[in-house]
């Protein structure tokens with residue numbers, strides 16, 4: 001009853017009559033969780049379900065947006081209809097079953113074909129790494145690697161955010177926060193994307209964001225150091241949701257450290273567009289050899305010190321945006337290492353510090369809940 005009333009109120013209360021209409025398509029392989037995602041949105045947000053004629057359409061209200069969401073079927077027959085929706089979509093949600101390793105290649109093929117379509121290329125895409133409750137679910141960094149996502153979004157100039165989530169119903173309401181935050185980001189990105197197209201001679205570089213949904217106290221990331229890399233005006237950037245901000249990889253490494261969480265809630269945001277200069281971090285091996293490990297005194301649970309592989313900071317060749325990408329690939333080892341460390345699946349955090357620069361890794365409690 002309360003939900004019904006608040007829905008009615010939300011529909012009536014159109015602030016200044018200025019709701020922005022945005023059309024989003026939800027796409028992905030069959031069985032990835034698209035329909036369950038839409039059902040979660042319907043539970044969480046004021047929504048209007050489509051008529052019988054367009055049962056795939058749901059209209060949601062979120063902030064100042066009225067969002068038309070098309071839940072497209074992912075089976076072979078359904079995929080034939082996808083192109084009919086490409087032109088009208090301003091943003092895309094690609095739902096991936098992170099635990100279905102056997103279909104990663106198929107997902108990659110589909111995603112590549114999708115983003116390469118000229119009606120889609122350049123539009124923002126939210127990649128939901130779903131089914132994170134399952135024990136074999138891939139980490140977002142593994143997904144990025146498996147799907148060759150960096151290269152793909154760089155080529156198609158699409159702004160991309162990767163959001164790990166579980167959309168199943170029996171999870172607590174707050175565990176659905178990532179999908180709301182992801183949708184907020186997508187909506188903001190659609191507006192900025194349109195505006196950006198009007199800016200002439202704007203060098204376009206693309207970004208991948210991984211959600212940094214929650215920040216711990218002591219997080220040294222300062223918001224001023226964030227920037228999107230899609231040529232947004234400063235004023236527009238201020239309107240992006242906090243979690244929509246992208247951080248250039250190079251400054252992160254230079255100034256702050258790279259904050260990652262191993263599974264479920266990822267705590268890092270970065271952009272893959274800033275080329276490294278020649279020789280930059282080429283002393284990485286040396287630096288990492290000099291690495292010392294220590295634990296934060298605020299850890300909820302002490303975990304064993306991780307051992308880092310020496311190839312954590314391989315020297316990265318310079319001169320293209322792929323340099324930063326390969327730098328990410330190096331940091332990927334960091335995740336892998338963290339993942340394999342006994343005890344890191346529990347609550348707690350550990351830090352790895354080197355003399356200069358410092359890398360820090362924060363592990364927070366994963367949401368293990370009713371994994372199948």
Ligand SMILES: Nc1nc2c(ncn2[C@@H]2O[C@H](COP(=O)(O)OP(=O)(O)OP(=O)(O)O)[C@@H](O)[C@H]2O)c(=O)[nH]1
Nearest residue numbers: 030031032033034035036073074075131166167168
């Ligand atoms: N464990 C787990 N199961 C999920 C999750 N999300 C969806 N599922 C299950 O995955 C199955 C498929 O979900 P759907 O939402 O129907 O998948 P879909 O992407 O709409 O599939 P098509 O409509 O065929 O393209 C269902 O059995 C869901 O219960 C999740 O986050 N975790």
Ligand SMILES: [Mg+2]
Nearest residue numbers: 034035072073
């Ligand atoms: Mg479905």
